[in-house]
Amino acid sequence: MSKVMGERPKALLDVPLHYCPGCTHGIVHRLVAEVIDELGIEGKTVGIASVGCSVFTYNYFGCDMVQAPHGRAPAVATGVKRARPDNVVFTYQGDGDLAAIGMGETVHAAARGENIVAIFINNAIYGMTGGQMAPTTLPGQVTQTTPYGRDTSVAGNPIRVCELLSSVKGVALAQRVTVDSVKNVKAAKKAIKKAFEYQMAGKGYCIIEVVSTCPTNWGMSPADALQWLRDNMLPYYPLGVYKDVGEEGEQ
Amino acid sequence: MLGRPGKRQVIELPKVNVDNERCKGCEMCVIACPKEILALDHTITNSKGYHPAHITDESKCIGCGSCTIMCPDCAIKVEVE
């Protein structure tokens, strides 16, 4: 009785991904698709594509998809979910989309306890547009628009989204994970699955922040990028559960 | 041959298969492999210009699937009994 590991999940369409070699988007897409397969919900899921490197998610996920303007995915998701409460709705957003232009929509969807799942890819940089500063760019980090390193006295401080949202009533689950190792990938998948299960139980807004790499714009190999993530990102963005209403519902 | 002492059992080795066209030569599988038996095959260049990964010594594969977990492109499969 043989078993094959590494099969593409059904909810991920059989098309080549356009992401850079070693970009962790690919891993996260696969995890979301595996969760959708395991929960058997592809037929009632609607994904909201955002704007960034992941703008083409509508080509990759097999569920119905809606393309949102930059930052507005939580509002578009709200429209879909309020129109069709029995559907499972998720957004897939980068750091610019969720925490810069879309910060208002994010906080308010969270405060409304909108029953959606936000998959938040935090790689501390704007990938699609060529490597500019993001709201989560670290102090001292060199990007195209912080060529001398991010100076917080001029460019402000990085935002810790999970911590911020953990203070918002309406958030059912705010968890930060990463995908730098087999162990962490497995833990990330568990968190993503929990988020979808919480939605189906009507618990409220769930955000899974995935600390991710951007080898191309960080200017390093995928292997080095994973190490840079461990050395620099994780100390600033510690992994963990920042809010979890648990089985009992909101306290 | 694996098996209990005194008994000969035939158990298939895990089979590793890389989709050379989907692989981007990112080496995430190479780093992940606990047996260090994956490497880029520089004798192959796919249509996108990447050197895909390949297994250097299939007899050492323990079928853990770490490579499949770290691959961003569903480009590597491991079949085990």
Add this chain to the structure above:
Amino acid sequence: MADKVLMKGNEAIAEAAIAAGCRHFFGYPITPQTEVAAYMSKRMPKIGGVYLQAESEVASINMVLGAGAAGVRVMTSTSSPGISLMSEGISYIAGSDVPCLIVNVERGGPGLGGIQPSQSDYFQATKATGHGDFHMLVFAPSTVQETVDLISDAFDLGDKYRMPTMILSDGLLGQMMEPVVLPEPKDPTDNKDWAAKGHQGKRPHNVVNSLYIDPKELEDLNFKRFEKYKQIMETEQRAEEYLVDDADIIIVAFGASSRISHSAVDMARKQGIKAGLIRPITLWPFPEKFIKKHVGHAKAFLSVEMNMGQMVEDVKMVVANQKPVHFYGRTGGIVPTPKEVFEQIVKINGGDC
């Protein structure tokens, strides 16, 4: 239901939408249309509908995009600065071929402007709503009853052509109370097979999207959409004609301005001046057919608007230099009086009478 009910314009907007089967409203307060949202917040929960006050007009229009993409009848309501905020969202809605209704109860502008009525969003509604090549169906009611009737048509035509539609109202119409007959209520339907509502494993996935990276694909889509617009321009123009068939001086005016101009036409006729009124009901498609019909016998046209001169440019384009086209406007929230418009007619007619 043939009973006449006395209704405030803004409230009639809400009732008309509900009668058309709309069960989803997303909006944000802004004077002078806040009553639409307030009324909806009371009515929607009672009929199993959704009323959600969004955090901004930006969020509202994106919720409209989401619900529209999911295949339900959905609307929002706002006033001029809110439309500016919705500009990006409307472009996406048009570019994704999603139907929806947007109500603009116009106020003075630009900027924070004023809260009194105006018609200074004509350009925005008909030519410059958002980036890219697209149009909305734009209706300009002049009575509360007409507002109710046009909302029903807007939903039907929006669904038929898969495009956003707009009711261009103003603060006067929003606040006034007039007797109204509401249409027979329609139940919401769920028959949009292109919508993103979950494929249930029975079909390939639907993607509601406006991004087409391949230039040829994007061009072809634009061509196709404009073929649709061309058909709309040929078949959906609407206007009302009042005493135009023998008119020398033809006023072109919509909404509140048209009611004032109607009175001015009557005043002129009493003095023996052959004045008439063409009242556009669709602003896009602009009712050129109605104007072209009368260019031959008219001596002059007068566009009366509550702005600095917007629709007059379309009138000029249609008249194409064959006859003089004049403009009279008040703005800032000031409403012209019939007497002022009558004096313009007299002036154009060549002097006192």
